[in-house]
């Protein structure tokens with residue numbers, strides 16, 4: 001279930017934190033798995049008019065949901081054809097290097113072309129973007145030729161979720177040096193955790209993703225729960241102390257137990273690394289769990305492709321029945337905890353929810369359709 005009211009409330013809370021800076025919607029990977037078609041109208045209803053996606057396909061889906069918005073596509077242009085597609089869909093490319101710039105310049109040489117683009121600068125992540133000296137040199141070139149029209153200058157933080165990491169200030173300083181070379185161009189640096197680092201990180205536009213979707217942007221801040229993932233229990237069985245559970249017989253029961261078999265497995269996105277035993281992660285982490293009526297129930301043995309076993313002994317006999325639901329994360333089990341038990345982060349749990357899940361969106365406003 002996806003609670004669009006909670007999502008809108010999270011967006012508003014972040015907008016309040018940043019004050020004058022605008023808040024973009026980050027809807028790459030189908031809005032972190034939640035659905036571009038539903039998330040984009042919900043954010044639009046909150047006044048969001050700028051979106052970021054990773055691919056041109058995602059840009060087209062966002063365009064269908066937001067006819068008038070500015071849509072930035074983060075991953076590079078590959079070819080002349082891509083440039084034509086960007087133009088026809090009114091997508092704004094994020095140029096990440098000299099090759100992208102050359103392609104976009106060539107495209108913009110045709111008279112009457114919309115030349116707007118974003119320029120990404122790498123200030124320390126070593127992912128995508130022009131280097132700082134490259135960007136400053138290009139600013140001088142383009143000021144003369146006006147070959148393209150940058151409408152946004154952006155960079156991305158490597159350690160925004162570590163408040164005191166020295167790289168944050170280093171990246172900000174490098175980015176400010178580039179900004180000075182692009183006067184009048186809007187600037188954006190902060191993601192969810194970055195916007196909590198202080199006003200000087202807000203600049204003109206912030207780009208929160210995970211916090212809007214309910215993940216904690218830092219260990220001291222919680223957001224409203226947006227996504228609840230649940231699985232149906234197919235069967236409840238009794239087993240004796242000394243019996244084993246699941247593949248590899250890695251889990252040996254220490255007591256007579258009640259086991260709930262839930263219709264969820266790694267093919268649904270319940271990571272095998274959240275197994276109760278029998279995968280190497282178990283040496284490092286306590287193993288995953290679910291929640292039934294607010295009570296935690298541990299995963300027993302290995303998560304399998306389509307089924308997972310949970311220890312419901314402590315809930316008592318005849319209280320858990322086939323057809324009941326078990327929560328994998330949601331209000332009773334924060335997504336960041338579920339992620340940590342699987343040795344990963346909330347981002348991976350959300351984007352890994354497979355097509356098998358039926359996605360229910362609640363809080364769609366009848367009047368606006370958003």
Ligand SMILES: *Cc1c(COP(=O)(O)O)cnc(C)c1O
Nearest residue numbers: 026156191192193207208209210
């Ligand atoms: C994914 C992404 C974001 C959003 O990051 P969160 O940590 O989810 O807030 C912002 N900017 C860029 C460039 C991204 O790739």
